[in-house]
Amino acid sequence: MQLTLSKLFQHSYILRQYAYVPSYKPPDEKDYMCLLEFLQKHTRVLVLTGAGISTESGIPDYRSKEVGLYARTNHKPIQYQEFVKYSNVRQRYWARNFVGWPRFSSIQPNATHFAIRDLEKVGKISSVVTQNVDRLHHKAGSVNVIELHGTGYIVKCLHCSYEIDRFKLQVELLRKNPEMESSFSMIRPDGDVELSKEQVDKFRAPICPDCNGPLKPDIVFFGDNVPKERVERVRHEVSKSDAIFVLGSSLTVYSSYRIILQAKDEGKKIAVLNIGPTRADNIVDLKISTKCGDILRDVCRNL
Structure with missing residues (x-):
């Protein structure tokens, strides 16, 4: 019985992984050769990753056609100003996050994360800039x-310097x-889940033990700004690099798109590997539309 349950769990995990990957065209020889040539030509590549690389680990993205969170539900991401202003919004957020955390934190890297790590190890990648909050790059060893x-x-306090793991x-x-x-x-990209109103109303949200202020995960919510020092660090890494490689991002959010704009201004080559269109398709040098894990691992073996 235990073996059977184990197999059922593994089968469920595999189904969950691929349930969030949108339909795509498998890579062909031309895709493979173009990407291989791009990575062979450059020695300091800045990699920019989005939610599309974590779908293969079982975390849905927001915008993918038919399988993204927007297509599956009427859920809208938490807004920064609402979180700061309303205690009931914080209560709802933390109740969902609490229930979703055990699974979200247990999710493991996939072939794309490990391929990026391997490219970094051999000195091909100068830095990884990720839009994801899931720490899968760290788990993979980048x-x-x-x-x-x-x-x-x-998690940090909004009123003082307190923070907690x-x-x-x-x-x-x-x-x-x-x-x-x-x-x-279903887990969401930022780690929370759907709960009933009754469950939410009973939940005791966390407060700062030092000043009784509200606690917030160290995530840039929608409507908030990326900290200036982080923006400057990214700008510095872009300037140090000799090419940009985007994986699994539609580049819809300006905080990622401006990286592409900077790279274009500095005359750097840009490659995009993503299922579906991106905001920068008309200005990049190479665009390949397929699943990251289906091509990157094989390309890495031949670099």
Whole structure:
């Protein structure tokens, strides 16, 4: 029986992984050769990654046709001003995040994350700038990672300098909310899930132990700005690089698109590997529309 349950779990995990990958055309020989040539030509590549590389690990993105979060539900991402202003919004957010955290934090890197790590190890990649808050690049072993939109693994107070590791906060939340059910259907890109109003209303949201201020994950919510020092660090890394390689991002958000604009202004070559169109398709040097994991691993073996 235990073997059967194990197989069922593995089967469920595989189905969940690929349920969030949109339809795509498998890479052909031309795609492979073009990407290989691009990576062979450049020695200091800045890699920019988006939610499209984490779909293969079982985390849905927001915008993919038919399988993205916007296509599946009427859910809209948390807005920064609403989170700051309304205690009931924070309560709803933290209740969902609390239930979703065990699964979100247990998700593992996929072939794309490991391929990026391998390219960094051999000196091909100068830095990784990721829009994702899932820390999968860190789990894969990448070193020079800039989390453009922050991370869900750190929580900070909005009123003072207090911060806490998300795993430690989970212990505190469990102590304050022992009755919360840990069942849910679909995780979201920022790690929360859908709950009933009754479940949310009963939840005791976290507050700062130092000043009683509201706690917020160290994530750049919609409507908020990327910290200036992080923007400057990214600008510096772009200037140091000799090419930009975008993986799994539609570049819809300006904080990522401006990286492309800077690279164009500085005369750098840009390649994009993404299922579906991106905001920069008309200005990049190479665009390949296929699943990252289907091509990048093979390209890495031949570099």
